[in-house]
Amino acid sequence: MTDPDFNLLIALDALLTEASVAGAARRLNLSTSAMSRTLSRLREVTGDPLLVRAGRNMVLTPYAQSSRERARNAVLDARTVLQPSTSELNIAQLERVFTLRVNDGFIEAFGPQLIAAVAAMAPEVCLRFSPKPEKSSHFLREGLVDLEIGVLSNMGPEIRVQALYRDRFVGVVRHGHPLAGKAQVSVEEYIAWGHVVATRRGQPSGPVDEALAEMGLARKIVSMVPGFPSALAVAKASDLIALIPASFLSQTENSARLQAFDLPFKTRTITISQLWHPRMEADPAHRWLRQTVMAVCQKQCPDYHAGISG
Structure with missing residues (x-):
């Protein structure tokens, strides 16, 4: 039995995440025609249309909808297997783009210090700050962001949480x-x-x-x-x-x-946390990023870090 082309998994993940041939092409830096040909191959392999026309847009078939999370996890698991162990990770030579979903306040207060700290240790790493118009675990679950930073809300039991500092x-x-x-x-x-x-x-x-x-x-x-x-x-x-x-x-x-x-009445304490999906728990580069974010917050807010653990 011939093994399937596992490169198709990456294309499948992009197509199911974007629900668009053009969007998947941009995500993988391919031409739209090349992505269309890949979609045709995926349809042959899976025996399912995957994406079908609905008016001017494309929508996922029931099979594609049920496979989206599995495809995402398969791609991320494969990348984890092929990444070096913690002892072999060379931060100075790490080339990676980390996406952090944060609000404007965090960027203005901590962004410059965090960027400087990362650049000093890993000059080839790029930090991409993504806007956070609403609270949602969708971005972490879909692997669209590496970290989300803010006040903890109901993000789901599987999401990992680490308190950074308390505020008022x-x-x-x-x-x-x-x-x-x-x-x-x-x-x-x-x-x-x-x-x-x-x-x-x-x-x-x-x-x-x-x-x-x-x-x-x-x-x-x-x-x-x-x-x-x-x-x-x-x-x-x-x-x-x-x-x-x-x-x-x-x-x-x-x-x-x-x-x-100071306010003339008491309000509840605010706890600012960083959140990530468990699939990134053991990733050495992601662990380094979390440690760096924590270190910057501790340095910038020593008076607001007392009592924080985890």
């Missing part, structure tokens, strides 16, 4: 604001001013609003922006109060023109 929210106003420089801001003063809120999903409620609601109070939200950098920019040029993680504010140049103050 602080209020931020511009220098010259009536609340700037006050030793202690009261709840009444806090809700007397308008607020700018950073929210990816356009939903203003959060831990602060929950704490205020328990006291029968509410703040006036004047503006919603997509991230913490935007919230700081608005606060810097207005009388609005921004709500920012303390560690983020301490790592940005914006703090020179802004004044932070």
Whole structure:
């Protein structure tokens, strides 16, 4: 019996992930015609159409849908087998692109230091920061990203999690604001001013609003922006109060023109974690990346790392 062409697995993975001949071609740096010929071969081998036309788009057949995760795992397992062991891994000669799914706040606060640390140890490694408009385990499960960094949510029981640091929210106003420089801001003063809120999903409620609601109070939200950098920019040029993680504010140049103050009520602690799929657990290069991210966070946030383990 003739062994199948295992190179077809890579093409199958790309086609099932992209659900598009053109998209798979771009993913593998092939021409569309070459990928079309490969799809024809895959149809012959599997005995299934795999991709069928639905209007202007292509959709996966039931067989292709059920095989997508197996194809992805097969490709990743094969790459793991062919990678050197931990003792043989030469970080200085490692050539790889790592994709990290993070929000803008993490990039601004930790991106430069992380890039510099990686470049110093592995000059041929490229860090690709992918936007994170919503929380989803899809990107880790499909192997589209190597790491996801943020506040832990329901990502599935198989996803690996390592806490990086704990954080807390602080209020931020511009220098010259009536609340700037006050030793202690009261709840009444806090809700007397308008607020700018950073929210990816356009939903203003959060831990602060929950704490205020328990006291029968509410703040006036004047503006919603997509991230913490935007919230700081608005606060810097207005009388609005921004709500920012303390560690983020301490790592940005914006703090020179802004004044932070402790909230006049308690909110739950924020734990920032890095998450990855178990298929990458033993990969030596991925383990090195996780260790590097942890080291950078510990160095940048020594005051916010106490009590973190794992």
